[in-house]
Amino acid sequence: MTGDLTTPAAGRATRTLLMCGTLAGPLYIVVVLLQMLTRDGFDISRYPASMLSNGDQGWIQIANFAVSGLLFVAGAVGLHRAHDPASRGGIWGPRLVGVFGAGMVAAAFFSADPADGFPPGTPLGTPTSMSTQGMVHLLVSGVAFLALVAACFAFGRHFAATQRRGRAALSRAIGVLFLAAWISIFVMQGSRMANVAFALAIALIMTWTSLLAAYRLTRLRATAPA
Numbered sequence: 001m002t003g004d005l006t007t008p009a010a011g012r013a014t015r016t017l018l019m020c021g022t023l024a025g026p027l028y029i030v031v032v033l034l035q036m037l038t039r040d041g042f043d044i045s046r047y048p049a050s051m052l053s054n055g056d057q058g059w060i061q062i063a064n065f066a067v068s069g070l071l072f073v074a075g076a077v078g079l080h081r082a083h084d085p086a087s088r089g090g091i092w093g094p095r096l097v098g099v100f101g102a103g104m105v106a107a108a109f110f111s112a113d114p115a116d117g118f119p120p121g122t123p124l125g126t127p128t129s130m131s132t133q134g135m136v137h138l139l140v141s142g143v144a145f146l147a148l149v150a151a152c153f154a155f156g157r158h159f160a161a162t163q164r165r166g167r168a169a170l171s172r173a174i175g176v177l178f179l180a181a182w183i184s185i186f187v188m189q190g191s192r193m194a195n196v197a198f199a200l201a202i203a204l205i206m207t208w209t210s211l212l213a214a215y216r217l218t219r220l221r222a223t224a225p226a
Contacts, residue, residue, distance in 0.1 A: 013081075015220055018078035021075015021210060021214075022075065022211075022214040023210070025203075025210030028064055028206055029206060032049045032061075040120055041117060044196060045193075045196050046192065047116070049202070054119050065104050066105055069107070070101065071101070076094045078217075079216060092150075092154040093212075096151035096154055103144025106136075107137055110136040111133060113127060113133070148205055149179050156168045174204060174205055178201045178204065182201070184198065185198050
């Protein structure tokens with residue numbers, strides 16, 4: 001038996017929450033891609049997507065962080081409500097996804113500093129100092145990313161415990177790939193290849209998170225009374 005699904009109303013609410021989680025990753029990725037194509041001076045091989053929060057059109061990325069983050073939080077609640085009580089990984093995974101979503105919402109309030117020519121008019125080169133807002137952004141981003149990596153391994157444990165070894169291996173592999181890409185941007189500072197790899201890793205792990213919600217939603221719909 002899974003979560004709080006004892007009444008039709010509870011089941012509908014859980015499915016709605018999981019739908020929110022299913023939409024979260026694709027929404028974030030599409031909005032970033034559209035900005036990459038339309039924002040003057042932005043180059044994903046030079047700048048992280050979080051820097052899109054700056055400039056006259058920065059409100060778009062700020063809204064993207066806030067809305068996508070809230071959708072991830074809702075999806076995390078849905079995953080928790082639908083989890084298997086017998087699996088500890090199934091308990092901690094949703095909580096960690098919720099921490100990630102909350103971190104995205106926090107990133108909407110604490111933007112990354114402008115740097116190295118973006119937005120246009122910003123001096124070229126690495127800034128000599130960082131604002132308090134920029135430091136908080138780095139902190140909440142770090143916590144959010146660590147939570148999502150941990151969620152990969154928590155769900156890996158959950159899937160292994162429920163004999164879904166393929167899903168378990170995939171979850172762990174995505175966690176390892178994301179962590180490796182994240183470390184690479186510190187080890188290979190200024191490397192365009194590392195920046196692109198990290199951007200792709202973010203898209204991959206967000207897609208994985210949304211697919212978790214979609215997978216659980218599909219299972220709930222399959223078992224729902226006609």
